[in-house]
Amino acid sequence: MTLTLAHNQPFRMGISPGPLEQLETLDDAALVALARNAKATSERDTAFDELVRRYAPRLHAVASRIVGREEAFDVVQDGFLNAYRAIGNFREEAQFSTWVHRIVLNCAYASLRRNPNARNDLEIPLEVISDQVTPLEVAENRDLRSALERALQQIKPEFRETFTLVEFGGLDYAAVAEVLEVQVGTIKSRMSRAREALRGILEAEGFKP
Amino acid sequence: MNDELDNLNQADLEPEDSSWANFLSGAASEGQLQSINDDEAVISRTLEFLKRQRDNHESDPVWAQHLSSAAQLRAVDHDAIKVVLAGLQRERTRSRRAHVIQLGTRWLAGTGLVAAVIAGVLLRAPTSATVDPSEAYQAYQEASEGW
Numbered sequence: 001m002t003l004t005l006a007h008n009q010p011f012r013m014g015i016s017p018g019p020l021e022q023l024e025t026l027d028d029a030a031l032v033a034l035a036r037n038a039k040a041t042s043e044r045d046t047a048f049d050e051l052v053r054r055y056a057p058r059l060h061a062v063a064s065r066i067v068g069r070e071e072a073f074d075v076v077q078d079g080f081l082n083a084y085r086a087i088g089n090f091r092e093e094a095q096f097s098t099w100v101h102r103i104v105l106n107c108a109y110a111s112l113r114r115n116p117n118a119r120n121d122l123e124i125p126l127e128v129i130s131d132q133v134t135p136l137e138v139a140e141n142r143d144l145r146s147a148l149e150r151a152l153q154q155i156k157p158e159f160r161e162t163f164t165l166v167e168f169g170g171l172d173y174a175a176v177a178e179v180l181e182v183q184v185g186t187i188k189s190r191m192s193r194a195r196e197a198l199r200g201i202l203e204a205e206g207f208k209p
Numbered sequence: 210m211n212d213e214l215d216n217l218n219q220a221d222l223e224p225e226d227s228s229w230a231n232f233l234s235g236a237a238s239e240g241q242l243q244s245i246n247d248d249e250a251v252i253s254r255t256l257e258f259l260k261r262q263r264d265n266h267e268s269d270p271v272w273a274q275h276l277s278s279a280a281q282l283r284a285v286d287h288d289a290i291k292v293v294l295a296g297l298q299r300e301r302t303r304s305r306r307a308h309v310i311q312l313g314t315r316w317l318a319g320t321g322l323v324a325a326v327i328a329g330v331l332l333r334a335p336t337s338a339t340v341d342p343s344e345a346y347q348a349y350q351e352a353s354e355g356w
Contacts, residue, residue, distance in 0.1 A: 045263065049256055056255050057248035069247070076251055077258040084259060148236040167237035199229045209232035 023050040028096040035087050048087065051096065052080055059104045061168040065152060065160060066108040067115075075111050079104035098178045101169060105161075105179065144207060151201040159194035162187055 023031065023046065031054075034047035056076055063072035063079075083103050090099060152160050165176045166187075173191070177184045202208075 045259075049259070052255050052259065053252050056251045060247060060251040073251055073254055077255050080255055080259060081262055084262075144236045148233070163233075167234055195230055195233055198233055199226070209228040 023047065026050070028054070029092070032087070032090060032092070032096050036090065048084055051100075055097065055100055056080070058169050059101065062101070062164050063104055063108045065149075065164045065168065066105075067111050071111055071115070072108070075107045076104060078111075079107040082107065095175065095178070097171065098175045101165065101171065101175075101179045147202060147205055147207060148198070151198050151205075154201055155194060155197040159190050159197060162190040163194040163198070166191060 026034070026047075028051070031047045031051050035044050035051065038044045038047060059079065060072050060076050063075040066072075067075055079100065083100050086103075090096070152163065155163075161180070162176060165171050165179060166173070169176075171179065173184050173187045177187045180187070
């Protein structure tokens with residue numbers, strides 16, 4: 001069986017992956033195939049670990065917006081453990097990125113159901129704005145990223161989820177639609193509504209493009 | 210969530226301000242340098258966690274098999290699980306019937322054996338009163354002296 005490298009070079013399965021740099025050049029499909037079918041357990045684990053390196057940060061970013069930063073570490077661990085155990089049943093025609101996003105999202109919501117109070121950890125107290133400070137000075141002095149994080153917690157969950165997957169998870173609309181099991185048009189609608197809601201909140205705080 | 214909002218045609222929505230879309234995307238990506246520590250931490254912690262899980266499985270093959278089976282069951286369709294459960298139920302029912310039949314057969318066999326023993330005893334028992342062997346021998350001696 002010949003796998004394809006990211007640079008369209010053939011990679012023969014059954015041969016030890018060798019240095020880590022070789023794994024970095026494989027695309028997701030090739031890594032998944034190795035993780036499922038390599039003869040040696042060490043080869044399978046090494047290939048799966050490369051997928052962890054590739055997706056753990058963005059999945060942590062997504063999960064953080066649901067359960068908070070600290071709990072997100074456990075959520076990502078549980079998600080990848082579930083993915084590791086189920087990799088044998090992964091449908092090769094599917095995309096690993098959407099599949100693992102779906103798994104981690106499920107873990108995040110399961111964590112939230114077990115600990116509903118985790119939502120409170122996401123609330124960042126708003127700074128008191130003095131009447132003597134102009135909106136322009138506020139915009140110059142405030143951390144835009146922090147403001148965005150606060151604003152995200154104020155919009156509807158489905159809008160926050162969609163915006164998070166697109167902007168923090170790096171998924172395109174089609175992938176997000178697959179993860180959330182809705183139509184692409186629904187994703188477009190939600191993104192539009194999310195941006196509209198965020199704009200309203202950030203403009204009220206003095207931010208503008 | 211209002212499904213009607215979800216199903217709105219994109220054209221029905223107000224034209225999105227691309228400047229705000231870009232502004233929000235930029236804000237989301239802003240501070241990525243600040244999260245490098247988190248990125249490295251989540252990678253290392255996840256890899257360590259997976260390694261511990263794999264090592265635990267290797268040291269306890271029985272538990273590993275249990276987890277593996279459980280994972281396979283979770284990955285199976287619900288329909289397939291129903292088929293398996295139905296098959297198990299049929300097997301239990303069949304086993305229960307076989308067990309009852311076996312018990313009945315043993316009972317009958319036991320009963321028949323007991324009946325046979327009783328019949329044998331009754332058939333072998335003398336019709337008259339029990340004869341004392343010593344009296345019978347004395348009678349034989351007296352009878353044989355006459356020869």
